[in-house]
Amino acid sequence: MTDPVLTENLLDNLSTAILQLNEEMHILYANHAAQALFERGLNLLAGCPIYQFITSSSLDMDRLKHSVQFGESYSDSEVDITFVDGRHTQADMSVTNMFDGKQTCLLLEIRLIEQQKKISQENHQWAQQQAAKELVRGLAHEIKNPLGGIRGAAQLLAKELPSPDLKEFTTVIIEQSDRLRNLVDRLLGPNVRPKFHWYNVHEVLEKVCTLVDLDPSHKISIRRDYDPSIPDVYLDQDMIQQATLNIVRNSVQVLMQHPEIKGLIKIVTRIERRVIIHGACYPLCVKVSIIDNGPGIPTELKDTLFYPMVTTKKDGSGLGLSISQTLVGHHRGKIEVESWQGRTEFTLYLPIERKEPQK
Incomplete structure (x- = not known):
């Protein structure tokens, strides 16, 4: 176990992200799980302060420095971490004070709990x-x-x-x-049976973008980031269009209430593998993310957001998101939401069926 190559190999095969920090909070080492978490290789991480890659965190940075100075080790659970690229995650963290033979440093163990x-x-x-x-x-x-x-x-x-x-x-x-x-x-809710056909999901999203762009009541920008490799999806075009439009319009209305914000809505499509939807695991899903830079969803509404009659708008009926969830549910899909100050992201997951060749 004294072989450094073997030790590094063991660390790189851990699912827990491991970071070694010096007294200035500069990164000395990051195993493969940590590199994947920060989406950067060791060459880009080594020598840089950890706060260069994190915009906000519920982990107390002053306590980290205090831990180095006074030899304190501690653990913290359900730590919220927001990265500079806008990603957000939750993790359990352990901080261990150690001496590597040359200097006092910290060992950070980061165990992601977000998925579970x-x-x-x-x-x-x-x-x-x-x-x-x-x-x-x-x-x-x-x-x-x-x-x-x-x-x-x-x-x-x-x-x-x-x-x-x-x-x-x-x-x-x-x-x-x-x-x-x-x-x-x-x-x-809708009582019409879905009419499924094979569609390119981007054609459906473009219709939503066109409807929102033609609305003269706002000047909010819509930015597309599509993955052209996504295959056709077996869906009801009208239902998915309505579900998406409800979410985009909600974002528009929230941003209009905050004219001090230069409103931006991003629509991002990707392929997601091994997605669990209501207990069933689907090998491939289309992931449609609708992201706005608004003030975020009030904490007290997050757990009841998709319930009928729940709304923060004075003249709102509170039915839009409930209907969207129902429409996506007809496709065996789901809608998730993550929100904090400056970013709200609704994510639609739609299972990708295998397209049988026509006879």
Whole structure:
């Protein structure tokens, strides 16, 4: 075990990211997992201060320096890390004070917990959303039945009224009954069966971009970053267009409320491998990311964001994201969201089916 080549080989085969820092917080060593985490090779990491690659972190940098000076070792859990390229992750971290024979330094062990936490949160939130939908569906049917009776009674009463002036009141009853019925129908969500065909997902996204660009009420820029290697996807074009449009319009409306921000929305497509969606593992998925540079989603709304009637907008119905989740769910896909100050990212995952050759 004293062979340095063997030691380095063992470190490079760990799934835990290992960093060695000197007293100035400069990186002395990074194993392969750490290089993958920072998306930089050892030559680009060595000799650079760690805060050069991290824009913000809930890990206390002053405590790291204190650890070097006073020989303190400690652990911290669920540390939020934001990298300079905008990526965001969570990790458990251990800080160990050590002497390498020449100088006192720190050994950082970074264990990513984001994926496991995401799966657990996704299963929990999915179960809650399904329960909420069943509750809304039951209430909606209970509301629609008496509404039909109220509307019918108002129509019959209008025929029996002696004065045309009195019909104004029955007209109000009928109109409000219709308004409530429309609201209930929207709560129930789309009830049309999907019409699946093979489409290029970028054609669908371009239609969304065109609709948003043609809106004269804003000057928010849309930037595309498409992966041209993505194959055709078996989907309902209208449903995915509507799901995406709801999310993009939400971003536009939030950015319009903050004119001090130079609004930018990025739409990024990539292929993602081995994606777990509601307990099932799909070998390949299309990953569509919609990213804006707005103020972020309030913490208290993050867990209930896809519930019906949940919104931060004064005139919003809170149905857009709920409908989007339902439409993507018809494709066995899912929508995830990550948000912090200056960045909100909605990610749609759509499984890629194998296209059978035509006979």
